[in-house]
Amino acid sequence: MIDEGYTKYECEWRQAPALAAEAVDELNAWRNRLHEQGLIGYYPEHRVGFGNVSIREGDSHRFIISGTQTGHIAHTDEKHYALVTACDIDANHVVCEGPVQASSEALTHAAIYALDANIRAVVHVHDANLWQQLIDRIPTTSRNVTYGTPEMAHEFQRLYADTDFPIQGIAVMGGHDEGIVSFGKDIKQAAERILHHAATRHRARCPTRCS
Numbered sequence: 072m073i074d075e076g077y078t079k080y081e082c083e084w085r086q087a088p089a090l091a092a093e094a095v096d097e098l099n100a101w102r103n104r105l106h107e108q109g110l111i112g113y114y115p116e117h118r119v120g121f122g123n124v125s126i127r128e129g130d131s132h133r134f135i136i137s138g139t140q141t142g143h144i145a146h147t148d149e150k151h152y153a154l155v156t157a158c159d160i161d162a163n164h165v166v167c168e169g170p171v172q173a174s175s176e177a178l179t180h181a182a183i184y185a186l187d188a189n190i191r192a193v194v195h196v197h198d199a200n201l202w203q204q205l206i207d208r209i210p211t212t213s214r215n216v217t218y219g220t221p222e223m224a225h226e227f228q229r230l231y232a233d234t235d236f237p238i239q240g241i242a243v244m245g246g247h248d249e250g251i252v253s254f255g256k257d258i259k260q261a262a263e264r265i266l267h268h269a270a271t272r273h274r275a276r277c278p279t280r281c282s
């Protein structure tokens with residue numbers, strides 16, 4: 072969000088009607104739950120949203136992702152999603168369609184889907200406490216690599232090959248402040264992998280008064 076890649080991010084957007092509500096219902100329900108937990112939201116000081124969710128469309132390379140600048144909305148619906156139809160990670164280029172543009176972090180999602188055809192959903196959240204708590208304790212991308220760069224995609228490949236990232240399905244983005252990413256065989260698994268750690272975060276924060 073604040074850090075920028077060296078290649079300017081380009082999104083080629085074709086305005087189109089919203090996807091069918093059934094196509095995004097489950098994805099959106101999990102997105103709203105993550106928003107409730109503050110894992111998707113809005114930085115008023117930077118006037119920018121954070122956090123995004125996606126699901127693969129069938130067996131294709133295409134995916135449905137939450138739209139850019141939707142982080143401030145507590146309850147989104149199908150009008151807040153875009154279909155990413157093509158991505159070029161090396162060129163930092165995304166092609167999408169829908170009533171809104173795809174999240175500017177669509178390339179992070181594309182890099183995760185490219186790891187394995189069995190990855191069907193990706194969740195990317197921001198949380199300062201959780202990031203501090205998990206960095207270098209779970210698979211973590213290099214602090215020198217910012218999001219939206221080809222190097223970040225290579226970092227995910229490295230983690231997938233050399234760590235238990237394929238099993239845990241969750242990683243800290245070391246070079247993207249507060250950024251955490253997870254994947255799953257469906258959106259439930261991807262979201263729960265984050266929420267599981269977020270529950271720990273909550274207990275750590277208030278050990279006596281919260282139950």
Ligand SMILES: [Zn+2]
Nearest residue numbers: 072122176250
């Ligand atoms: Zn981010």
